[in-house]
Amino acid sequence: MIWRREYTHLTTATAEAVWKRWTTPEDWAIDDPDLREATFPVPVRVGAVGRVVNHGTPPQKIVFTELQPGFAMNFRIGLPGASLSFPHRMQATPNGLSVTHAVEISGPLAPVFRVPGRPLHRGRAARGGATGHDERPRGFGRDRHRMTAHLCNNSRE
Incomplete structure (x- = not known):
């Protein structure tokens, strides 16, 4: 069984700038305040x-x-x-760079780790910078998408 959530954001950042952050x-830790x-x-x-260490959890x-x-x-x-798993993808489009961050839980015990009706990760939602949108993704990894908003607001990195 696989459980998946993803969020896609359009940015004016270059693929090189996104790749550098990834x-x-x-x-x-800048892109995810829970980290x-x-x-x-x-x-x-x-x-x-x-290794990754979230605040209040073991490495x-x-x-x-x-x-x-x-x-x-x-x-x-x-x-x-x-x-x-945390798949990240980017693709150039006529309107800018499309950046997708996802989380997948797979394996026989995947349903145990999914909490229905409630996000697995809490935090501030991404705010769309250059696109003018106020995106509020639902589910896991919302703060990971702050990177995209950061790049929208600082697209000359």
Whole structure:
């Protein structure tokens, strides 16, 4: 079974700027205020192991499973009987760069980790900068999308 939530945002940022944020561990805590720190080797490679520490939780091991510069990044956290993945995608469009962040829980115990009717992660919703939209994504990883809003407001990075 797979449970998935995703959020897509249009930005004026370049693919290079988004890729830099995705692959710079120091930027992760800026983009997600619930995250205390992220550590992983730079330059990151498929199979690289790192860790993330949310405020008030023990460290979690992450493994990078996909890295396609300027297009896609994914990492995984192992759970008992399930796997938590964070696929990231970007694609150029005539109106700007479309950036998608997602979370997937898969495995036989995936339903145990999904909490129906309530987000798994709480925090401030992303605010659309250059697009003029006030996007309020629902579900897991809302604060991870602050990166997109940050890039919209600072598109010359």
